[in-house]
Amino acid sequence: MKESLVTIKNLSYAYEDKIALNDINLDIHEGDFLGLIGPNGGGKTTLIKLLLGLIPIQQGSIHLFGQDIKHFKDSNNIGFVSQKSNAFNRGFPATVREVVATGLVAKVGYFKFFTKAEHQKVMKAIETVGMSEYIDQNIGDLSGGQQQRIFIARAIVSDPKLLILDEPTVGIDTEHVQKFYQLLNQLNQENNITLLLVSHDIGTVTKYANGVACLNKVLHFHGGTEEFANISDEELSHFYGHDLKLVTHHH
Numbered sequence: 559m560k561e562s563l564v565t566i567k568n569l570s571y572a573y574e575d576k577i578a579l580n581d582i583n584l585d586i587h588e589g590d591f592l593g594l595i596g597p598n599g600g601g602k603t604t605l606i607k608l609l610l611g612l613i614p615i616q617q618g619s620i621h622l623f624g625q626d627i628k629h630f631k632d633s634n635n636i637g638f639v640s641q642k643s644n645a646f647n648r649g650f651p652a653t654v655r656e657v658v659a660t661g662l663v664a665k666v667g668y669f670k671f672f673t674k675a676e677h678q679k680v681m682k683a684i685e686t687v688g689m690s691e692y693i694d695q696n697i698g699d700l701s702g703g704q705q706q707r708i709f710i711a712r713a714i715v716s717d718p719k720l721l722i723l724d725e726p727t728v729g730i731d732t733e734h735v736q737k738f739y740q741l742l743n744q745l746n747q748e749n750n751i752t753l754l755l756v757s758h759d760i761g762t763v764t765k766y767a768n769g770v771a772c773l774n775k776v777l778h779f780h781g782g783t784e785e786f787a788n789i790s791d792e793e794l795s796h797f798y799g800h801d802l803k804l805v806t807h808h809h
């Protein structure tokens with residue numbers, strides 16, 4: 559049995575009196591590539607915020623790498639990539655190398671010079687995402703898909719074991735989206751990074767991930783992508799309520 563990197567037990571969360579998550583139980587194991595799907599307002603962002611420690615636990619528990627999140631300090635073990643539009647100010651004049659180096663800031667702190675080893679980590683992360691030839695370019699001059707690769711490099715430069723991605727392909731054109739998911743597969747299979755991908759796109763999730771969690775306040779489904787493909791459209795539209803345009807999981 560592979561190690562459980564994330565263990566969520568009886569987790570509930572409410573905003574004032576509005577319940578966003580109700581009694582969630584979910585494990586993410588080492589090596590998983592789990593797609594987290596669900597309708598708008600289903601609680602995906604709330605769950606990610608809880609996992610990142612941005613909002614406090616109200617009820618239930620989360621353990622990260624076997625440690626209660628309330629005492630968890632090893633933030634280098636977790637990388638996070640959000641939607642491009644939220645993640646970066648396009649006009650900011652920084653090179654690819656500089657942006658990726660900020661991923662090490664938590665370790666070394668600002669205004670300290672990087673060691674040779676840290677420079678090498680930056681180079682390696684940029685190489686992993688296939689962007690070495692752009693290392694001294696301004697981030698603002700790159701395409702949306704290329705920028706998103708750089709944000710992946712920034713997230714993996716500290717060697718996290720778990721990478722959380724929140725709708726990372728919003729605003730990226732179709733051709734680059736495919737390449738982006740190929741990169742995620744490579745990170746998962748070759749670099750042994752466990753992935754949690756929040757996505758609205760059921761087709762993509764079932765194509766690239768190896769597991770699916772379907773969240774609409776409660777966790778309606780958690781299993782392999784093949785098992786997920788066998789769910790009837792009726793059942794799926796029940797999960798999704800009236801959000802029918804999303805019910806397109808049969809290829």
Ligand SMILES: Nc1ncnc2c1ncn2[C@@H]1O[C@H](COP(=O)(O)OP(=O)(O)OP(=O)(O)O)[C@@H](O)[C@H]1O
Nearest residue numbers: 573576577578596597598599600601602603604605
């Ligand atoms: N800060 C907040 N204050 C009050 N209610 C909130 C707040 N944030 C989220 N909610 C509510 O909690 C529920 C879950 O929202 P959440 O953003 O977690 O869902 P989501 O699945 O990420 O949705 P989307 O796919 O639209 O991003 C929604 O009903 C939302 O309106």
